[in-house]
Amino acid sequence: MSSLIDLHPMSRRAFLGGFAAATALITLHPFAVRANGNAAQAHLRLMETTDIHVNVMPYDYYADKPNDTMGIARTASIIDRIRAEAGNSMLVDNGDLLQGNPMGDYMAYKKGMKAGDLHPVIKAMNVLGYDCGTLGNHEFNYGLDFMFNTLGGANFPIVCANLTKGQLAASPKDDALHFKPYVIVEKMIKDGTGGQAPIKVGFIGFVPPQIMLWDAKNLEGKGQTRDIVEAARAWVPVMKEEGADLVIALSHSGIDGKGLSERMENASLYLAEVEGIDAIFTGHQHLVFPGPKDFVGIEGVDPVKGTLLGKPAVMAGFWGSHMGLIDLLIEKEGKGWRIVDFTCEARPIYHRDENRKVIADVTDKAEVVASVTEEHAATLDYVRTPVGKTSAPLYSYFALVADDPSVQIVSNAQTWYIKDMLKDGPYKDLPVLSAAAPFKAGGRGGADYFTDVAAGDIAIKNVADLYLYPNTMQAVAITGEQVRNWLEMSAGMFNQLKPGEKDQPLINSAFPSYNYDVIDGVTYQIDLSQPAKFDKDGKAVHPEANRIVNLMFDGKPIDPAQKFVVATNNYRAGGGGKFPEIAADKVVFVAPDTNRDVIVRYIIDKGEINPSADGNWSFAPMAGTTAIFESGPKGRQYAAAVKGAKIEEAGDGAEGFARFRLLL
Known part of the structure; x- marks a missing residue:
């Protein structure tokens, strides 16, 4: 040559x-x-x-x-x-x-x-x-x-x-x-x-x-x-x-x-x-x-x-x-x-x-x-338009490791909307849950790819930041057992940890953050000593495993046969992410509105929102065990205030990220 x-x-x-x-x-x-x-x-x-x-x-x-x-x-x-x-x-x-x-x-x-x-x-x-x-x-x-x-x-x-x-x-x-x-x-x-x-x-x-x-x-x-x-x-x-x-x-x-x-x-x-x-x-x-x-x-x-x-x-x-x-x-x-x-x-x-x-x-x-x-210029005017106020910061730096205010506000809005839409229909008596995922959680987007909204005015740009995609609202009707498997699928976000070992890598980098759904309306813990039940394509690779423990509804263990309505988006309800048994045949409500529009309406309706996470999920304790994950360096200011998780700084990560330690 x-x-x-x-x-x-x-x-x-x-x-x-x-x-x-x-x-x-x-x-x-x-x-x-x-x-x-x-x-x-x-x-x-x-x-x-x-x-x-x-x-x-x-x-x-x-x-x-x-x-x-x-x-x-x-x-x-x-x-x-x-x-x-x-x-x-x-x-x-x-x-x-x-x-x-x-x-x-x-x-x-x-x-x-x-x-x-x-x-x-x-x-x-x-x-x-x-x-x-x-x-x-x-x-x-x-x-x-x-x-x-x-x-x-x-x-x-x-x-x-x-x-x-x-x-x-x-x-x-x-x-x-x-x-x-x-x-x-x-x-x-x-x-x-x-x-x-x-x-x-x-x-x-x-x-x-x-x-x-x-x-x-x-x-x-x-x-x-x-x-x-x-x-x-x-x-x-x-x-x-x-x-x-x-x-x-x-x-x-x-x-x-x-x-x-x-x-x-x-x-x-x-x-x-x-x-x-x-x-x-x-x-x-x-x-x-x-x-x-x-x-x-x-x-x-x-x-x-x-x-x-x-x-x-x-x-x-x-x-x-x-x-x-x-x-x-x-x-x-x-x-x-x-x-x-x-x-x-x-x-x-x-x-x-x-x-x-x-x-x-x-x-x-x-x-x-x-x-x-x-x-x-027109887009800048558009995104800077205020729609309401928040009494506390909205950030997603720790959305993958603890109940999070940026995900919480999305779930609050979705629940508010779906309850209103179904109040006079055949599903009015079913309890409404809400599934929402963190869209901006670093990863391939880089060390600045996180939601960070200060307390005070919320503009359209902030709502778009909370919810990146123009998905439309949908709701599915599923059983308590299907709720459990939905969460088991989401728990594939994490690597399996060995009890008692220090500083193990926490996040499964092959699992996209937009598939890490948090379901509000129930409480639960994630046991990381267990392997993931499902792979990223929804296949049961460890059918005997149960990462989701202490799953409760209304203060009692969830009934596998009980029916629930879950507020979500058209992507998930249509089978996006390949969650077990979650597909178009479970859809009971198709909204004409985008999830973003619902969030904007919710903020306008409330005037001022309180986005504090309710702590409905956490990791199950593992004595003597710690795990390492990366987040944006600006998250350091919030680490001590995260509810339901003990987090400490662990130095600098690669490509502009900061390292944090989760104490289990």
Whole structure:
């Protein structure tokens, strides 16, 4: 393989001058060097953004301050740099554009989108000149009309091969689809001599089939989803028949190595098995690939080289944190092109220095910032509007280890709402419980990713901070035994601890915090000497285990047969998180209101709220045992005041986190 070492006898300046004159390229990428002077080879750079979630600006609207870890206004600078380096480049987006921060909510709930309007994220993307995009699951959160009106303003095609308008046909190729399954972009590229040559690059898109559960309210009767791999096997041969030289999968689906299963949510690894697919852009999981931390040890996955079953693949983080890049050395084969070599990387927009401080690696692209100036200002006005007061701080620094005020206020509002909604119906005599989870609990979001609202005025930005997602309220009717198993599933958040041992790691990092439901209206303890009964997919891996102990309702042991109504959201009620026996057949009430709106109404109704946690759950004592967990350093001011848990500081953690010790 050629490399820059081969050029040692020639000075860099001499090489650049001769190379530029010969090829009109200005890059020293090894593939450009190898293709130099060869009309049968070319260097093509493919770039990806994914999971933008309306984060155009490097600004955290929840915290109401700038943030150097986010914003495609920053990612745009990397995109510009790549284009300047390369004679041939293409840019794609992998979905989850329209929801995820208050700007998205402002556009959906306050301003609205009419035909002909341009959404700010689409304005920004039009500035950057994308070649293609696909759908993410969050595109559906505000309804189909909003999605179609918004995406209709894009100056680039949107593709999705597994979203139908109605019931599935006998064959994927007979499905009536909401979007084109693929596009083939015909492009003139510069070959190694600087000459022009045509290439046809095909892009095919996929969305997780689970949107039919997560957004049933918006999709029922209006669409259906097909298995990702099944759709790919049907459409990729058609793309090749139509002359696609390269087929690139835009897969809003993550990487899971547990084996191919029907309607798999994270199917990108098995998408690589489909003959004819040349490269895969992935997303959805908010992780980074290739990279040193994520997806290590999965058969068929090379997290260093960035391959899935040997094929190039990238996952570019989230919120604009990274730009995914696949560099291809391509070679003419007959009338078409084939890949002869590749490299993959995810380029970040920031890094942390030796003191864990965030350092921006790029600046804003002025044209992107200018495109959303009006909406940015309107969003700031929107999120700063007061709706009431709180008599005590609302914070989530210890939401995973003790009953927590940020989760408590959500449960209070949900209970208040559902009791009112069901007061005259057939479920009026059933006791109402409430399930709520901490959404901002550090983890992948970083050391600042916590709710922290001071006592005093509460604004809309604070409510959005308490409840990140535009879920809608739902209620399920279940038994006491199902309540117990719901909590057993939630208790998978924690590692099993050995009694009497010191400073054991507490948190199971593979368990997402949004699946750690606290159920209010009952009291209980969690015995960490027991293994988790269920794995993260709801499978009973230790059926004999019982982490949930002393589960009481109304001061008495819960009756396994007693019926309860549990207030929750559409995600959980529809089967999201794979909690045992919690699915759409248990739903007894579907609200027209979002959980956020319910919280706002509750605060307005009360005027001033008291968010103090009621201490309805705790860990069972374990003599001589301590555990270590990480939280935000700002949590140190609250550690001594946490109810129902003994917490002490334990030094600094990694990547800006603080370490704490839980005394059991």
